[in-house]
Amino acid sequence: MTQKIAIITGGSRGLGKNAALHLARAGVDIVLTYHSNQAAAQGTVTEIEALGRRAVALKLDAGNSGEFDGFGAQVKQALSSNWQTTQFDFLVNNAGIGINSPITETTEETFDTLMNIHLKGPFFITQKLLPLIKDGGRIVMISSGLTRFAFPGYGVYGAMKGGIEVLARYLAKELAGRKIVVNTIAPGAIETDFRGGEIRDNKQANAAVAAATALGRVGLPDDIGGAIAALLSDGSGWINAQRIEVSGGMFI
Numbered sequence: 001m002t003q004k005i006a007i008i009t010g011g012s013r014g015l016g017k018n019a020a021l022h023l024a025r026a027g028v029d030i031v032l033t034y035h036s037n038q039a040a041a042q043g044t045v046t047e048i049e050a051l052g053r054r055a056v057a058l059k060l061d062a063g064n065s066g067e068f069d070g071f072g073a074q075v076k077q078a079l080s081s082n083w084q085t086t087q088f089d090f091l092v093n094n095a096g097i098g099i100n101s102p103i104t105e106t107t108e109e110t111f112d113t114l115m116n117i118h119l120k121g122p123f124f125i126t127q128k129l130l131p132l133i134k135d136g137g138r139i140v141m142i143s144s145g146l147t148r149f150a151f152p153g154y155g156v157y158g159a160m161k162g163g164i165e166v167l168a169r170y171l172a173k174e175l176a177g178r179k180i181v182v183n184t185i186a187p188g189a190i191e192t193d194f195r196g197g198e199i200r201d202n203k204q205a206n207a208a209v210a211a212a213t214a215l216g217r218v219g220l221p222d223d224i225g226g227a228i229a230a231l232l233s234d235g236s237g238w239i240n241a242q243r244i245e246v247s248g249g250m251f252i
Contacts, residue, residue: 001081002016003029003054004027004028004083004089004090005028005031005085005088005090006020006023006028006029006030006031006088006089006090006091006092006232007030007031007075007087007088007090007129008020008030008031008032008033008092008094009033009039009060009062009092009094009095009121009122010032010033010034010035010062010096011030011033011034011042011044011057011092011094011100012033012035012040012041012044013034013037013040013044014044014221015187015190015192015221015224015225016032016092016094016095018222018224018225018230019094019224019225019229020032020048020055020225021044021047021048021051021225022222022225022226022228022229023228023229024048024052024053025229025230026229026233028053028089028232029053029055029083030048030053030055031055031056031057031058031078031079031088032044032045032055032056032058033057033058033059033060033062033095034057034058034059034060035059035060035061035095035101038057042057043095045057054082054083056078057070058074058078060095062066062096062125063113063120063121064126064212065121066078066238067088068124068125068128069128071118071128072128072132075088075129076159077133079132085102086132087132087133087134087137088133088134089133089134089138090137090138090139090232091126091133091137091140091143092139092140092142092232093121093125093126093139093140093164094142095117096117096118096142097113097114098157099113099114099156100153100154101155101156102152102153102155103155104129106156110156112159114157115160116157118157118160118161118164119160119164119167122164122167123167126139126171130175132172135178135179135180136178136179136180136211137178137180137181138180138182138231138232138237139171139180139183139250140167140182140184140185140231140232141164141165141167141168141182141183141184141185142164142184142186142187143160143161143164143165143168143185143186144157144161144186144187145189145245146158146161147161147165147243148186148245148251149187149250149251154158164184165184165186165243168182168183168184168243169182172240172241173241181237181240182240182241183231183240183241183244184196184242184243185224185227185231185244185246186244187189187221187223187246187247188213188220188246188247188248188250189209189213189219189247189250190218190219190220190221190223190224191218191220192221199218200218206218210252213247213248213249213250214248214249214250215248215249216247219246219247219248223246225228227246228229231244
């Protein structure tokens with residue numbers, strides 16, 4: 001049986017790291033990217049290796065498309081030297097940042113930063129890596145519950161994530177001839193270090209989210225990592241072109 005390999009952008013920390021560990025436990029090897037913290041990335045690699053799987057960390061600024069050709073070459077080299085192969089199975093476009101910026105106060109610089117990381121980046125990273133994805137492979141785009149419900153200050157972020165959801169459907173349509181499945185996971189509020197740990201560390205914000213959630217608590221990284229791993233499991237291959245919200249039932 002051929003070893004399955006996943007590429008996870010922003011896989012050194014937060015939800016990306018959690019997804020990497022869930023996939024590793026399911027027997028998948030990992031290529032993860034990190035923005036600047038090489039030590040954290042290597043720590044994640046070590047954790048994956050402790051689970052008996054192989055892992056490689058590659059540096060990537062997901063908001064700088066000028067790096068993507070070089071990144072594609074690095075991926076080719078990593079696949080060749082570590083797995084003696086030219087292709088991988090799964091791509092998880094996870095890298096991202098959070099900026100709270102009311103529409104009336106948003107600068108072009110902030111708009112462009114969010115667009116480059118959350119929409120342009122995933123578009124062109126996917127484009128560059130398509131020749132390396134196996135026919136019958138899978139792509140997961142990470143969106144947000146903020147495309148369904150609105151919080152002041154997240155208009156730009158939510159708009160970019162809405163673009164990701166539309167892009168995922170188009171990818172599913174255009175890649176159908178290669179039997180590549182494309183879906184979107186849309187997390188609700190999660191206890192991570194995202195935006196400085198706002199939901200994790202602010203008791204008032206945490207309680208407000210829990211009160212607005214049908215299951216009565218804030219989401220945990222394992223809730224999202226487990227959902228991504230399930231979507232990439234053997235039994236989920238007939239799920240295609242779908243937005244799957246993983247929020248515990250926020251604002252229903």
